[in-house]
């Protein structure tokens with residue numbers, strides 16, 4: 001059964017036929033050169049398409065129609081149609097066929113190269129796509145799109161230095177700031193340097209990242225990681241505290257680190273005091289502290305345990321399952337044990353559901369992802385502040 005795309009392809013064939021007929025009829029050719037309207041060749045090609053014999057139709061089309069000024073747009077349309085249908089090999093054939101034309105105008109050559117680069121990108125042939133985009137980025141009307149595509153390719157290949165260079169060129173040519181994106185490229189370099197224990201390089205990259213505006217919140221976190229890895233606990237603690245004070249949502253990343261750092265330092269009392277001051281000045285932070293503690297299994301710090309208990313008591317979905325109010329008022333020794341059990345169950349639920357969600361497209365994940373894999377935006381994920389009971393319930397219903 002012919003698909004919608006087949007009819008589109010067939011439509012293109014007919015358009016081409018009509019154009020050929022019109023040129024023959026009204027063009028300045030000699031009368032005897034005029035082609036017959038809708039000649040046998042066109043009908044043959046059309047027949048291939050309607051019978052879903054796309055390969056034969058393509059070969060027939062390429063052999064039949066010379067690329068010239070009259071037919072070039074049809075070639076482009078056919079190529080992009082094949083790509084959209086996912087038939088990239090055919091799109092590549094069409095675009096290579098255009099490029100092979102010796103007297104092609106430079107603008108049309110750029111258009112064909114750009115289309116071919118998109119075909120390669122679609123086919124996952126990143127090296128080939130990169131070569132063409134680099135060529136187009138050095139002076140063509142596709143400069144901006146080529147640089148944007150190069151950034152995407154380098155992101156996929158984790159070639160961060162090249163991504164920085166393409167990004168900086170894009171800022172100059174495109175006339176808009178992508179400072180946040182470039183700052184993340186520097187942070188990627190810094191994190192790679194940390195993994196290789198090259199802390200001087202890591203510090204250098206973070207400095208570059210933090211020079212851009214708007215500042216990425218990731219820069220501060222990476223600086224704190226460098227301090228942690230170089231056993232500079234004092235600086236690490238100071239930086240993690242600053243992250244919690246300045247960038248409230250990153251508490252989900254900073255709190256487990258800060259607890260570990262204070263534990264190593266033997267200064268959990270001072271952590272308790274500073275956290276207490278924080279939640280008293282901003283009561284909304286209680287929920288985030290509680291959720292982060294539940295997910296990461298942080299216990300034994302009075303203010304955190306209080307936040308967790310309050311969270312459990314106020315969680316309306318949870319109260320439908322367990323009467324925690326009664327449980328906490330009971331005088332039995334089993335009371336705290338029962339609360340611990342509920343807390344443990346919550347922790348399991350929380351670790352089975354996504355913890356971060358992209359504010360742009362809704363993509364969710366367990367781990368904080370600085371670049372959303374779905375919409376490719378940077379720093380758009382935010383942590384959940386509650387256990388996602390809806391998701392858990394949905395999971396258990398669909399599993400049945």
Ligand SMILES: [Zn+2]
Pocket residue numbers: 358359360361362363372373374375376377380
């Ligand atoms: Zn997204």
